[in-house]
Amino acid sequence: MHTAIVTGATKGIGYAIASSILEMGGKVMITGRTEAGVQDAVARLGKAAGAPSRVTGRAVDVRDRKAVDGLVAATVEQFGSLNTLINNAGVGVFSEVEKTSDEEWAQVIDTNLTGVFYCTRAAIPALRQANGAWIINIASLAGRNYFAKAAAYCASKAGLVAFSEAVMLELRNDNIRVSVVMPGSVATDFSGPSAKTDDESWKLTAEDIAQAVADLLRHPGRSLPSKVEIRPARTT
Numbered sequence: 001m002h003t004a005i006v007t008g009a010t011k012g013i014g015y016a017i018a019s020s021i022l023e024m025g026g027k028v029m030i031t032g033r034t035e036a037g038v039q040d041a042v043a044r045l046g047k048a049a050g051a052p053s054r055v056t057g058r059a060v061d062v063r064d065r066k067a068v069d070g071l072v073a074a075t076v077e078q079f080g081s082l083n084t085l086i087n088n089a090g091v092g093v094f095s096e097v098e099k100t101s102d103e104e105w106a107q108v109i110d111t112n113l114t115g116v117f118y119c120t121r122a123a124i125p126a127l128r129q130a131n132g133a134w135i136i137n138i139a140s141l142a143g144r145n146y147f148a149k150a151a152a153y154c155a156s157k158a159g160l161v162a163f164s165e166a167v168m169l170e171l172r173n174d175n176i177r178v179s180v181v182m183p184g185s186v187a188t189d190f191s192g193p194s195a196k197t198d199d200e201s202w203k204l205t206a207e208d209i210a211q212a213v214a215d216l217l218r219h220p221g222r223s224l225p226s227k228v229e230i231r232p233a234r235t236t
């Protein structure tokens with residue numbers, strides 16, 4: 001049974017991943033930045049899965065190292081173990097580098113890269129104790145296919161792809177599998193209303209990414225798909 005932390009699961013991809021782990025019979029701790037947002041998502045997830053006792057949540061900003069350490073401790077205390085860490089929380093700032101403020105740069109790098117480092121480092125001791133564990137990082141195709149007006153975002157996701165591969169090599173002999181999932185365009189609130197197109201039907205859905213994560217979690221123990229690129233099958 002999966003005992004999981006899914007960061008940034010109040011909506012979008014993280015919510016869909018949490019929902020799918022619950023469907024698989026797992027227990028899930030979700031996070032987001034506000035108590036109200038987290039409790040609302042916990043209630044919706046518990047109701048939809050018919051299993052309110054298997055989902056809980058904490059307002060934890062992944063940029064806050066102490067809060068992250070507390071999150072891991074609380075999860076192990078509540079579930080008795082932690083065997084699955086899904087690093088999903090992420091933000092995007094899409095503007096010319098010349099117009100990107102220090103605060104915007106720090107928000108993107110601290111959330112998308114340093115936050116994953118904090119969560120991973122805090123979780124490793126508990127993951128080592130599990131009899132087979134997973135760390136799955138949600139990066140982006142923007143971590144490989146760079147584009148204009150997205151320097152901070154592309155840099156954060158390229159860094160995350162590199163971080164994931166290095167950690168994968170470091171932990172594979174400890175029965176901890178690390179994989180990085182790199183989605184293309186997904187129809188969520190992520191890029192704000194201005195990025196919405198009249199027809200969004202060509203985009204991936206949050207559930208498509210959750211399915212990719214669930215497929216990884218079901219993979220036989222001897223094999224490790226360490227990098228998954230997933231893109232819309234068509235572009236319009």
Ligand SMILES: NC(=O)c1ccc[n+]([C@@H]2O[C@H](COP(=O)([O-])OP(=O)(O)OC[C@H]3O[C@@H](n4cnc5c(N)ncnc54)[C@H](OP(=O)(O)O)[C@@H]3O)[C@@H](O)[C@H]2O)c1
Pocket residue numbers: 007008009010011012013014031032033034037038060061062063088089090091111115138139140141182183184185186187188189190191206
């Ligand atoms: N949508 C896409 O096209 C796309 C494509 C490739 C990759 N991705 C990646 O997929 C991940 C999820 O994106 P999404 O599309 O589902 O976005 P979303 O709908 O905007 O959801 C983002 C989630 O992250 C949480 N979050 C943001 N900053 C956080 C922080 N500092 N600490 C804790 N939680 C935080 C948000 O919670 P609160 O707002 O409640 O705090 C929310 O639950 C991101 O890493 C993103 O880069 C998205």
